[in-house]
Amino acid sequence: MPARPFTGPSLSRRTFLRGTAAGALGIAAAGTLAACGSGESGAESDTLRVAFGWILNTEFGGYYVAEDKGYYAEEGLTVEFQGGGPNAPTPMQAVAAGSADIGIAAGAPDLYTAIGQGNDFVALGAQFQVSPAGLLSLSARPIRTPRELASARILGQEGMQTTLDAVLVGAGLDPAYDFTPVGFDPSPLVEGQGDCYTCFVTNQPITLEQQYGLRRGDGYEVVTFADLGSAQYADVVFVDRTALAENRDRLVRFMRATMRGWDDYLADPHAAAALAVDKYGVDLGLEMAQQTRQAELQVPLIESPSGLFAMDVTAMEGPMWQALASGGYENLPAPASFVDLGVLAEARSPR
Structure with a gap:
């Protein structure tokens, strides 16, 4: 979907x-x-x-x-x-x-x-x-904290940079990430094009479950922006x-x-x-x-x-x-x- x-x-x-x-x-x-x-x-x-x-x-x-x-x-x-x-x-x-x-x-x-x-x-x-907004990553390289996010290769929709910056600035970190605009399918994450993907935690993880057979904690990780300090x-x-x-x-x-x-x-x-x-x-x-x-x-x-x-x-x-x-x-x-x-x-x- x-x-x-x-x-x-x-x-x-x-x-x-x-x-x-x-x-x-x-x-x-x-x-x-x-x-x-x-x-x-x-x-x-x-x-x-x-x-x-x-x-x-x-x-x-x-x-x-x-x-x-x-x-x-x-x-x-x-x-x-x-x-x-x-x-x-x-x-x-x-x-x-x-x-x-x-x-x-x-x-x-x-x-x-x-x-x-x-x-x-x-x-x-x-x-x-x-809010369901958050970040999706693979278990092999999980992104679950602002510090891990700060220098990550981020896949996301254009315009997300200010949200990401807010998370990092709020955590006292300098944004040093690499941002690549992508569409709405998390496939680029699975293909290794980035370390994490901006998502709705009630949506894209389902794609990884149903199309790739991944499970949370055993294939993918997901956090809300609230988990990262931006509720x-x-x-x-x-x-x-x-x-x-x-x-x-x-x-x-x-x-x-x-x-x-x-x-x-x-x-x-x-x-x-x-x-x-x-x-x-x-x-x-x-x-x-x-x-x-x-x-x-x-x-x-x-x-x-x-x-x-x-x-x-x-x-x-x-x-x-x-x-x-x-x-x-x-x-x-x-x-x-x-x-x-x-x-x-x-x-x-x-x-």
């Missing part, structure tokens, strides 16, 4: 596109999958349009479970899912234009950038407690500030149903993968084996001792903010100014 685009410091989602025929099909079909809601239940005023940052694959499985099991309907909501992709508006564009009520920003840096450009967005929670949230739920004030009750109901869906996803990720393949992404050419494995790999990145969709403003103002600053971001908004965890708290409270 082709790679999912990486979102990290200074790298737009649109610079890391899918590189196979199945990926091209997904890109072409994404716009035709804009309305996958809960049918006719709920009044028109209780319809919520959700814009995702990528096509409707397993990445968003908890939302599918919530819709498929009727959790949104039980809250009096009709939810429309808008698939994304490189030829679709970003969630930030969709929410700003009013074509979506809720956006799922692929990475917190995307949201920082949009707010820094004058958009008045509010973050409600983060699906991924640890960020990903798939951040956000809305326009005015919409939050006007529709708070609907958003509380949405988050309550959504968390029920993700609870079920964590209990049975395989069922969520089947929904992606057979229902919500049925026209995308998704492969069941790949989507099932992706669903499994996402679980530890979503789980949190603080609860689903948790965000730590203190951490965002500290090491997360510093990582973005080291990566070259400017006009960074203060997290306390755009993170509102009140909706999440209300959604968690007994009714």
Whole structure:
């Protein structure tokens, strides 16, 4: 299965596109999958349009479970899912234009950038407690620390250099690596063209497992950028500030149903993968084996001792903010100014 685009410091989602025929099909079909809601239940005023940052694959499985099991309907909501992709508006564009009520920003840096450009967005929670972005290497020459990374031969997508620099500068090291731009297939790593490959830890490792028979710890190694000291949230739920004030009750109901869906996803990720393949992404050419494995790999990145969709403003103002600053971001908004965890708290409270 082709790679999912990486979102990290200074790298737009649109610079890391899918590189196979199945990926091209997904890109072409994404716009035709804009309305996958809960049918006719709920009044028109209780319809919520959700814009995702990528096509409707397993990445968003908890939302599918919530819709498929009727959790949104039980809250009096009709939810429309808008698939994304490189030829679709970003969630930030969709929410700003009013074509979506809720956006799922692929990475917190995307949201920082949009707010820094004058958009008045509010973050409600983060699906991924640890961003799936990271580095893939072979067990024969593992790259698992900033020091090992500093002088490595790195294979990656053009634009990744600032992310790598942020890791190294944050670790007090001088970037002395050799960077070679490559596509979205990790084959060059297997062929020995480099020491490591920038990846999504929920994607390219699957290619090594399914196409090359490698296993983690016995063939390949993988670390997130959080493991290397540059943590960020990903798939951040956000809305326009005015919409939050006007529709708070609907958003509380949405988050309550959504968390029920993700609870079920964590209990049975395989069922969520089947929904992606057979229902919500049925026209995308998704492969069941790949989507099932992706669903499994996402679980530890979503789980949190603080609860689903948790965000730590203190951490965002500290090491997360510093990582973005080291990566070259400017006009960074203060997290306390755009993170509102009140909706999440209300959604968690007994009714």
